[in-house]
Amino acid sequence: MPRVVKSREEFEGEVYESLVLVEGKDLPVPRAGTEFVEIAHSRRRIDGPQRVTGRARYTQDIYLPGMLHVRVLRSPYPRARVRRIDTKKAEALPGVRGVLHRFNAPKASFRGEETIFREEVRFVGDEVAAIAADDEQTAVDALRLIEVDYELLPHVVDLEEAIGDMAPRLETDGNVAEAATHKRGDAKRGLREADFVVDATYRTSTQLHNSLETHGAVATWDGEQLTVYESTQHVFGVRQGLRTALKLPFSKIRVLCDYMGGGFGSKGGVGKYSIIASLFTMQLGRPARCVLTRDEENLAAGNRSATLQQLRVGGKGGRITALEHTSWANVGQGKWVANPTGPTNTLYDIANLSSKSYKVVTNAGSLSAFRAPGYVEGTFALESAIDELADKMGVDPLVLRRKHAASPKDPMVGKRYSDKHLIECYRIGAAEIGWQRRRRSGGIRGSAPHRRRGIGMATQIWGGGGGPPAYATVHVNSDGTVVLTTGTQDIGTGTRTVLAQICADELGVELDDVQVRLGDTDNPYGPISAGSLTVASVGPAVRIAARDAREQLLGAAAGVLETPMAELRLEGGVVVTKGARTPLSEILTKVDNNTVIGKGARHPNDPDLSLRTFGAHFAEVEVDVRTGEITVEHVVAVHDIGRIVNPTTARSQVEGGVLQALGFALSEERFVDRATGRVMNGNLENYKVPTVKDVPAKITVKFVDRPDRRANNLGIKGLGEPPIIPTAAAIANAVANATGARVRHAPLTRARVLEALAIAGAKS
Amino acid sequence: MNAFSYARPRTLADALRLLRNGAAALAGGTDLVGLMKDGLTRPTTLVDLTGIDGLRGWSHPKGRGIRIGALTPLVELETDQSLAKTMPILREALRDAATVQLRTMGTVGGNLLQRNRCWYFRDEGTPCWLKGGTRCFAVDGENRYHAIIGAQECVMVSPSDLVPALIAYDAEIALTSSRGQRSMKLIDLFVAPRGRERREHSLRPGELITEVRVPEAALARRGTYVKAMDRKAWSFALVSIAAAAKIERGVARDVRLVMGGIAPVPWRVIAAEKGLEGSPLDEAACADAADRMLTGATPLRDNGYKVTLARELVRRALRSLVA
Amino acid sequence: MAARGPNISNVPLTSARRVVLRGPGATELALTVNGQAVTVQVPPRRTLLDTLREALALTGTKKVCDEGTCGACTVLVDGRAIYSCMTLAVTCEGKRVETIEGLAKDGELHPVQRAFIDADAFQCGFCTPGQIMSIVALLRETPAPTEDDVRRAVAGNLCRCGAYPNIVSAGVNAGKRKR
Known part of the structure; x- marks a missing residue:
């Protein structure tokens, strides 16, 4: 019976408490000295042949019949009011099928705002309008024909200028907001009592992800069901974002990501491009593809914030007596801050410590998580x-x-x-x-x-450390082959291979007999591929699902072989009894068509x-x-x-x-x-x-x-x-x-x- | 990219006839296609020169210098063993130029005529002076890659690796147009944009470079090419230098110093070269040459480091001639 | 020293026959792709990359920068590695184009493809087709490359996942194998 339990998980430096749904009992950790067949052994990536032959289909490679190509007009100004948009000339271009902008687009909530086309654009690259056309070149040509009347507003893009008094105020409470603090002991006193003090200012520049596959989506609406192919680290997150934006129930949205060309944190949820593609396909009844260019990627798809950091460290008698860390991060138009004081707070056992992290808004593209955000x-x-x-x-x-x-x-x-x-x-x-x-x-x-x-x-x-929720199912076909299904993604880290190894090992089948299906919201829920949590979250669920399937298989084998279950083992796809080895396929084909289904859920962490x-x-x-x-x-x-x-x-x-x-x-x-x-x-x-x-x-x-x-x-x-x-x-x-x-x-x-x-x- | 017509003539005469108003010549395309994608060039017709016989390859008739066809792919100059011996500076310069794919596509003539990489110039949305606007955005903007010397209204820098090497070999170019043929010193192809001259090259409309000629005498000099980048490959030079000289009884004769990446044109200072005549190229001479090369340098907010780099590259290149 | 290549001193200045002007609309283009003769309709402004991906449905060649700065679109034209994003398709009339899809023969992977799998020379795999094509071109000229040879061959192919050390191993190992 499923039951609700409390869990405590860390994600990218922050700790969250949540209620999660689990079922059954967790498995004990394998005993020390356990000999694994697959786990702990080097294996070639199981999707290698797909990736080296060009057969792996990435979002960019999805071309559907009748597909429209969408291109986005982006603000050339860092801050401006969009007063008027004239799309007559663009619409007159043969092959142009649709135009969206703030005066005609339906409401669609995105990150707390009601529309995806702002009245006040806030960075160079902010979305102003979008065109859907029969081919990409037509869409590009049409963009040049859109006339926009902008009212320019004062702007600031630089972190240190934005902190200063001369900068325009972008938010009513100013550009700087406190985001996190931590204190233990008395840092001021620790510094006073130190024999040596370092007082230094450090800076880090804005880093761009530049995942080789840019952000993008292909959306198709059949009148009932919205299917979105998206280059994402989190199909379920994209589904959530689409539900919020489009007010569709989960059952009518399916998000798919089979192969994806890198994310490094930047592809954590729905993007405006996916909503735009979805709006077009729902309006025009044809599939719509919106894939960003390299330039757009680097304007509007996230970055690692530039930071300004002041550190004071005191030392005495060969030890560190105190540590003070203040950080300011340029989040652009982002709504959160990747906290650089995370490692300061947790890395060293220092008695006197004080840290503060400030978020600074500017007229630049928003931050997004970038591989160990803040910690780098x-x-x-x-x-x-x-x-x-x-x-x-x-x-x-x-x-x-x-x-x-x-x-x-x-x-x-x-x-x-x-x-x-x-x-x-x-x-x-x-x-x-x-x-x-x-x-x-x-x-x-x-x-x-x-x-x-x-x-x-x-x-x-x-x-x-990972944690729940994460679920997996293991289907064993009657020929003894296995399909492992979970909703997480392989963003290039080898998730498919590693999960297949865990499954094959626990189930007792050959690695080659395991297929892994992931990146699909019709699969059991799988977490975001971020925060270094994928394998530690999904792996334990896969193991339970495989164990569940194995027990069912041994039950079936016991029936077919008329041998007590306790005397059976499953090894490399073969049921082993005292003195006999029977391939699993032979056992399963003795009964009528069947699917053995094992289920597994990730159990909570020790709070x-x-x-x-x-x-x-x-x-x-x-x-x-x-x-x-x-x-x-x-x-x-x-x-x-x-x-x-x-x-x-x-x-x-x-x-x-x-x-x-x-x-x-x-x-x-x-x-x-x-x-x-x-x-x-x-x-x-x-x-x-x-x-x-x-x-x-x-x-x-x-x-x-x-x-x-x-x-x-x-x-x-x-x-x-x-x-x-x-x-x-x-x-x-x-x-x-x-x-x-x-x-x-x-x-x-x-x-x-x-x-x-x-x-x-x-x-x- | 705008729509255009395309022609691939088989003769130079046809090409010249087609290169009328609004037409652009296409060779390797590594620069032109980029300019077109960025909306900086919008030709009505592209005249593909690669079908013309006779402009590809190189020859070295005994004692009469080297002639290189303008359509010769860079990779052919780089990988040819005998050319590597005759013109070692060229080989050194090309090895770190761009990438093997770009050197395969790119041609000698195209390389000489490539346009500058200033990021304001390359940004269609920035109406910079060189593109007909009212001011240079780099001079008080982001200028870490820009000129430290020799600039007027525009602070872009000469981007080519090949050009300093060829100039160090006293290269000349042959030009052809429907009005006839002429030749000039390669260094004279480059102009620092100023006043009414909002351009980087002295090529006349409708004119094509057909070949590069290197006099035999220049081949007697030994030389080197040194390039500083901000990663280990595939970057335009922050600073580069081609240095060449005859070394006779431990002293230098007939010195050439040509720098890239620091000025809107390949940077050569005759006084610096003359000052090294008869010099053992010791530390003092190198320092003096660097002073002369960089007299009048006025770095911008972010490119002062180029002065330090340029001085060191002058020293390094010269010292290697006597090493 | 012997002259190489054609004599460049005698370029004829006389006009031959009428020069065909193509475009700006779609024009017929015949070329060989992975050993097969194909004919496609393309406007002159269409790149080889877009032609391969859209007109010929060969999506193994990737579009990453579309301006000649990353190498993901590397294909072979007449046996040499080039960037297909900076090549206009119309300039490939009559030429021989090879893409990642053409490497495996009769279901058997090319030695470079196998070497990539064995050396774990990719992570997300998006740069992989371009890396492989660059090394295939290298091996035709240098059948047993050194690490440095491989580095030079793929210096124009960016990998954001940082699989470079394994890519270099794969290139060297592929040279040691026989097909």
């Missing part, structure tokens, strides 16, 4: 400051951290961690990078006299525990002190995320996180013209994501790989975000170690490195 920005500042303090105190920064990193309790909420091996991460990482080679200051000689080498490190804390992932990155860099060029030679990434289900995909995930962090650390930065509010590099030419040649000569990936037995029935935790969190700080610390120059603004471009070198040179 915050860890850069925090871990740079800790190193600066260690340098001032003349102590080894790793030794200093160790003193505050061993606590088995979460210092913010006071609960015990379910498991924690951070000190072990430090030990492994230090050995792999050769920490003993690190000199206190001045670095090591590089490959040429003007090149200095340095070593640095930084720590990672993040959630990733008295804090579930966290831990890790540490170590970086060795070489800095050309005459040109400011940084070359990252070696990154060691060590993570404590419980049991590893697939070592190969886990390793890939870490490498990918490190490389995305490398972009944040060295080259990725959005530029907005302050006078016009226009994004100057909403493209892949001047927004510099790392290329293959930017990859460090060596990336060493290590896992503690011990099941977190209190986390869930598999002892697994998430890995999506941990590997992007500490890399930038580790690199900045290595650069400072190499050169004595501290760069406090990420990315560490040549300009910033040369400036810091000049300042350091002037001081010494």
